[in-house]
Amino acid sequence: MSGKEKSDCPINLSLEVIGDRWTLLIIRDMMFAGKKHFREFLQSEEGISSRTLADRLQALQDEGIVTRHDDPTHKLKAVYRLTSAGIDLLPILVNLGIWGNRYRPADPELGAIAEGLSADGAIEQMKRRLATEHLDPA
Amino acid sequence: MSGKEKSDCPINLSLEVIGDRWTLLIIRDMMFAGKKHFREFLQSEEGISSRTLADRLQALQDEGIVTRHDDPTHKLKAVYRLTSAGIDLLPILVNLGIWGNRYRPADPELGAIAEGLSADGAIEQMKRRLATEHLDPA
Numbered sequence: 001m002s003g004k005e006k007s008d009c010p011i012n013l014s015l016e017v018i019g020d021r022w023t024l025l026i027i028r029d030m031m032f033a034g035k036k037h038f039r040e041f042l043q044s045e046e047g048i049s050s051r052t053l054a055d056r057l058q059a060l061q062d063e064g065i066v067t068r069h070d071d072p073t074h075k076l077k078a079v080y081r082l083t084s085a086g087i088d089l090l091p092i093l094v095n096l097g098i099w100g101n102r103y104r105p106a107d108p109e110l111g112a113i114a115e116g117l118s119a120d121g122a123i124e125q126m127k128r129r130l131a132t133e134h135l136d137p138a
Numbered sequence: 139m140s141g142k143e144k145s146d147c148p149i150n151l152s153l154e155v156i157g158d159r160w161t162l163l164i165i166r167d168m169m170f171a172g173k174k175h176f177r178e179f180l181q182s183e184e185g186i187s188s189r190t191l192a193d194r195l196q197a198l199q200d201e202g203i204v205t206r207h208d209d210p211t212h213k214l215k216a217v218y219r220l221t222s223a224g225i226d227l228l229p230i231l232v233n234l235g236i237w238g239n240r241y242r243p244a245d246p247e248l249g250a251i252a253e254g255l256s257a258d259g260a261i262e263q264m265k266r267r268l269a270t271e272h273l274d275p276a
Contacts, residue, residue, distance in 0.1 A: 005242075006183065006184040007183035007184050008243060009183070009238075009248050010234070010235040010236070010237075010238030010239040010242065010245070010248050010249050010252050011162070011163070011166050011231055011234045011235045011238055011252075012159075012166075012183075012184055012238070013238040013242035013243070013244050014234040014237050014241075014242065015159035015163065016159070016242075017242065019157075019158070019159030020159075021154070021157030024149070024153055024157065025149070025150060025153065028149050032149075044145075045144065045145035046144040046145050046150055047144065064241075085241045088237060088241070089237060091229075091233040091236075091237075092230060092233045095229040095230045095233055096148070096149045096152040096230055097148040097149045097152070098148070098229075099148075099229075099230060100147075100148030100149055100150070100151040100152035102223075102226065103152075103202075103223045103226070104143075104151035104152065105143070105146060105151070106147070106148035106151050107147065107148070110147055110148055111148050114148050114149070
């Protein structure tokens with residue numbers, strides 16, 4: 001522990017970084033909706049505020065989960081991408097989706113996507129696709 | 139959706155119920171430390187306050203994740219147990235533990251427990267044990 005953590009339990013340490021619903025919704029948007037611009041995250045149905053979004057994106061960069069680069073095609077835009085640590089959050093998101101599908105009034109189509117990712121090898125396959133898009137983008 | 143949810147995305151719906159670090163630390167304590175009394179949760183290293191604990195335990199009961207019963211052996215104590223919906227949160231907790239072990243300065247022994255649960259069938263086996271302890275206690 002570096003001193004600021006409340007315990008060295010691995011579950012607690014993860015929650016200290018991503019245990020905030022807005023943070024995980026941003027990661028969801030990057031993984032499942034291909035979002036990479038500030039304005040795209042703002043448009044998600046849950047209605048994150050511009051201030052919360054800026055705060056969480058900065059925290060995600062500080063923690064090495066997200067990178068920020070200038071967009072070569074839009075001078076004023078930044079592109080946010082996942083690091084490998086960010087991509088490795090996928091099983092957490094998938095299992096949140098599966099639980100939400102089974103116990104909450106979820107959209108059946110979105111629920112089916114989550115359930116589909118519980119198949120053998122599906123998470124690893126999606127991780128490889130995310131790596132291509134985020135770690136080594138064209 | 140019943141109207142209060144911000145979207146019917148299954149990930150969002152899960153986070154609306156358990157997207158709070160204290161909530162997941164209580165579930166962790168029930169699953170991995172066998173805690174079932176108010177005072178036991180208070181003693182965890184992260185230092186949850188009595189007020190936050192009471193609030194989160196009530197919310198978990200309202201959402202059907204935790205039950206509260208009188209303790210037959212201690213007149214003044216209540217016993218908190220997981221429902222099947224609560225037990226089904228296990229894969230989320232395990233994957234939080236695995237990520238925390240790989241990317242944060244986690245205790246190696248606790249990290250090894252999380253990694254051990256990534257083995258084929260290990261989560262299902264632990265779910266069965268939790269079901270025996272929580273759904274049909276002696």
